[in-house]
Amino acid sequence: TGISLTTNATNYRRRTLGIVNSLPRCGGPIPFQERLAQVTAPLREEIIGYLERKKATCQTKTVSVLATRLKHFGVFLATIDPDLSSIAGLDRRRHIEPWLSSLLDTVSDKDGQPISIGDRNRRVVAVTTFLTDITEWGWDVAPARKVIFRDDIPKLPQVLPRYLPIDADRRLQEALTDHPTNELAALALRVQRACGLRIGELLDLELDCVHEIDGNGAWLKIPLGKMATERMVPLDVETLDLIDRITQIRSHGRPLPHPRYRRSAQFLFTYLGRRLTQQGVRAELDHAADIAGLEHVTSHQLRHTYATALVNAGVSLQALMALLGHVSAEMSLRYGRLFDSTVREEYERALDLAKQQTAPQATPNTAPSNTGPGGRTQLPLTDITGGQDWKDTPLLKSRMAGGFCLRAPAQGACPYANICEHCPSYRADASSLPILAAQRVDAEALARDAEDRGWIDEADRHHKLISRLDALMANTQATAG
Structure with a gap:
């Protein structure tokens, strides 16, 4: 009786003074039990068990995102089949197909708008991974049969990287340089553009990130990022000056x-005693974009712009992968599809051929503005070659004593090209030596052109012609002497 009176008195004082039995949660991740409260208890425990296991191999943020997507699936199951007692009871027709259909009408918790195809894709991938993992692990709660297949995953559109055009990039850089509201954030954005960093990699840079290598210049050590890999990026003088300025104004x-790494570190971007945040960087970028007269710009577009500039400059695929920190060639090839020099060259070649087929034909001796039979104007020779020297055209080329021949690469080498020069019956006299010498000079130029374009067989053909011309001129000079 005494214990009951003491307990009642304590509870009375707690209620009177507003004392709670447990402290409220302030900050930090929401416990899985609370996040999955709308999921029926049996399914909730199985999903939580899976998430706890994923903590051993995935980052905390990754597991948190996975929990959100599995929660959506669990809430749907609780709605259509509240009596489902285990994931093992999943049935494709009763559960999976209705869920896949419902994603078309699912709205976002944030804005109430239908979720994007990307969100639909990620939700299906999350559930597919969950079921695949527990099956491979041999868990008893795994379904006995496969219920989600590859074709169930919505196909994502293959969009090109969103880079900034040259003029927009220039205006944005000028705004960041001349009109910053937060100089540290503006400098951070300029470093991101100069090195192609992801924003997480940018803000994780440490104070000792610049490395001087004897005979190989300065390099920026980029910490672990999205792909969990470190890399080194070469720095130019302008970027080194930016980093020097950052070290002067940082807190x-x-x-x-x-x-x-769970250790203390001196970060490069510290502001007012704290690390510079992504929100601060984005606010500065919005300010600069407004001054530059641009629409909404994301920090990741600076990375796309950096990669696009490298592709335009002709950087190799291997170098692009190393600079961007890509672990597969497929990731870097997205930028290669933007401006493919081979595609451009083939387009120009085809366009030239199309113009040749639709334009009036010209002869080598036709002068500009000459009028042919019937009053038809005949074009000058340069119109056949698109206005450039015939030896520079993106076509297969052959030099002959009286002119030249052009063929599309798709046609392949002509089997009759220079057949006379290679014929055993061919003879030349002393008066032909200047012509043969000029032909040899052109053959050397054509061989170099073919090698530069990767036409190995065509280059070999020209080299054989050069050897044959050397023999002809030597025999002719010997006979004349």
């Missing part, structure tokens, strides 16, 4: 905990 203070 100096005690080391801060590193989000990946």
